[in-house]
Amino acid sequence: MLKRKSIGLLGAFVLLIAIIGGQAKTVPCKLKDVKYGKVCVCTADYCDYLDNPTLSKDDDFAIISSSKQGLRFELNTGSFGSKDTYAIEDYVEPASKFAASNDTILSKLWDQAIDSIFSQSATPASSITRSVTLKLDRSKRFQKIEGFGGSFTGAVSYLLNNFKEQDIQDHLYKSYYAADGLGFNLLRISIGGCDFDLNPWAYNEEPQNEVVLTGMDKLHERDVLRVGQIKRMKEVSGETNLRIKGAAWSPPKWMKTNNEWTGFGQLKREYYQTWANYHLKWLDLMESNGLPIWAISTGNEPLNGIFFMFFVKFMSLGWTPQMQAVWLNDYLGPTIRNSKHKDIIIFGNDDQRFTSPLWFKMMNRTRPNSVDYIDGVALHWYWDEIFGNSFIHKTNKYMENKIQIISESCIGDKPWQKAAPLLGSWERGEKMARSMMSHLQDGFHGWIDWNIILDEEGGPNYVDNFVDAPVIADTITYTEFYKQPMFYVMGHFSKLVPEGSVHIEAVASNINLDCIAFIRPDNKIVAVLFNSGRADLDITIVDTIRGELKVNVPAKSIHTLYYN
Known part of the structure; x- marks a missing residue:
């Protein structure tokens, strides 16, 4: 039987010595009860x-x-071949909680050890247990994974800059991008401003009507801060192969037909080449400042400036598929492919899935083979509950053998959702788990979430466009942040599934378990097991090489299984 690990007095002492000596990477969650559930608290000296x-x-x-119930990245180990069922015991509320924030690490570890010892006998038995068999076949292989990541917006940059100590900023960077964090390797940033900035902005707002773009000879002051923060993130996390995807929300206003940041506005035809050059100069600028770019897109949510201007109040540039086909085929594509950045990935669409099948069909009608300049399809998840996976399958007819990623996702954007963080919400974590699982099962190669941190209201930004995020900052003191269930859910997919892993067949015998499995570049197997039901679940895992393993997991839980 696997039981929830008790570190005990000796374990607490060893962990304390390791922390002092700088040797330990595994540090337990400092769990806190909040309005909608539980979060893990990080401060400058503890994360x-x-x-x-x-x-x-x-x-x-x-x-x-x-x-x-409260497990957060709880680690258990065992061996295949045992006839016993390994039981993952759920979290049990301790008799005493971690002490106040001014307690020492030793006192916190001591309390955890005592709580763990005395809570073992208090674990309630589940009254209902369901069962399922999961068969994994590593010989049946599908898409290769590009990676997982988040987005570094102006709002993120602002919040990080307001934290009082560098150590707490570093904890956020490492929590996402270090190997002992979530192991992220993808990052999305805006080319200029986006909806999560404190003001709309773009490169080369001045001088106006100037096609040489002399205003792009150096970093914008906002990007001086952000680029420095991202470089610091790379340094402290140890992520040497950070793959950055850029996307533009809007050019400077003088390039647009309505001379406004938002509303019904498209690119003036005389600036089609200038806008392509703008992207090229941005690539040069980022590279010269130590941030080589992996990919760009053809623009964020192009229909916002065509059909949705009555609802969208933030920066946008309207495109029809016909207009974008001309710009891509005649201007952007040749400009990029004939430059030193010729190997950069170009993603198309960068919008909701319901737009994508017709989008690429119409592009190809306007400029036959224009989509040949596109290496991948980037989709946003916001209306997936209404528009099903059939839209993905239809898109594949026109974009066969292209990289497919989710390039933006967050919760709280719908009229029926609270437009704010629900601190500690497991239900929002489950929504993310279902979507990540579904897209990866359907052949997607990667996932990029939206803001890596927001404030308690779900901002800040210039249009009060408030949403939730996996990490929420305490902006009263700027001395701590809170990791939500969504953070750990993402990590169950990303942490042990590095770039180059391949999706393999994993078939559950019934609907009690949702699952996906991968074979890593080192030939180890990773399976994500999601039990969204209200009952414990007996899982019999059958691997074509390793044999059989029986595991019991608690209700409302998610797990990452890792084996040879």
């Missing part, structure tokens, strides 16, 4: 991390678990 597990023997496995 939770989980070192990636090691497998010493061929039949070893490790399983990382999170649950609504």
Whole structure:
């Protein structure tokens, strides 16, 4: 039986010594009860991390678990071949909580050890248990994974700059991008401003009507700060292969037909080449400042400036597919492919999935083979509950063998959702789990979430466009931030699934379990197991090479299984 690990007095002492000596990477979550559930608290001197597990023997496995009840990246280990069922015990509320924030690390670890010892016998037995068999076949392989990531907006940059100590900024960077964090490798940034800035802005607002773009000879003052922060993130996280995707919301107003940041406005025809050059100069600018770019898109949510201007009040540039086909085929495509950045990935659409099938069909009608300049399809998840996976399948007819990623996702954008963080909400974490699972099962190669941190209101930004985020800052003191269930849910997919992993067949015998599996470049297997039901679940895992493993997982929980 696998039980929730008790670090005990000796373990607490060892962990304390390791922290002081700078050796430990695994640090437990400092759990806090909040309005909608539980969060993990990070301060300048304390933040939770989980070192990636090691497998010493061929039949070893490790399983990382999170649950609504309160497990957060709980690590257990065992071996294939046992006839026993390994039970992942759910979190039990301790008799005493972590002490106040001014307590020492030793006192926190001591309290955790005592709570863990005395809570073992208090674990309630589940009254209902369901069962499922999961068959994994590593010989049946599908798409290769590009990676996972988040977005570094102006709002993120502003919040980070307001934290009182560099150490707490570094904890956020490492929590997402370090190996003992979520292991992210993708990052989305705006080319100029976006809806999550404190003001709309673009490069080369001045001088106006100037096609040489002399205003792009150096970093904009806003990007001086942001580029410095991203470089710091790379340094402290150890992510040496950060893959950055850029997307433009709007050019400077003088390039647009309505001379406004938002509303019904398109690119003036005389500036088609200038706008292509703008992208090229931005690539040069980022590279010369130490941030080489992996990919760009043809523009964020192009229909916002055509049909949705009555609802969208933030920066946008309207395109029809016919107009964008001309710009891509005659201007942007040749400009990029004939430059030193010729190998950069170009993503098309960067909008909701319901727009994509007709979008690429009409592009190809306008300029036959214009989509040949496009290497991938970037979609946003915002209306997926209404527009099903059939839109993805229809898109594939026109964009076969292209990279597919989700390039933006957040919760709180719908009229029926609260437009603000629901601090500690497990239900919002489950929504993310279902969507990530569904897209990866449907052949997607990666996932980029929206803001990596927001404030308590879900901002800041210049249009009061408030949403939720995986991490929320305490802006009263700027001395701590809170990791939500969404943060850990994303990590169950990203942490042990590096770039180059391949989706393999994983078939559950019934609907009690949602799952997906991968074979990594080192040939180890990772399976994400999601039990959204209200009952415990007995899972019999059958691997074509390793054999059989039986695991019992608690209700409302998600797990990452890792084995040879």
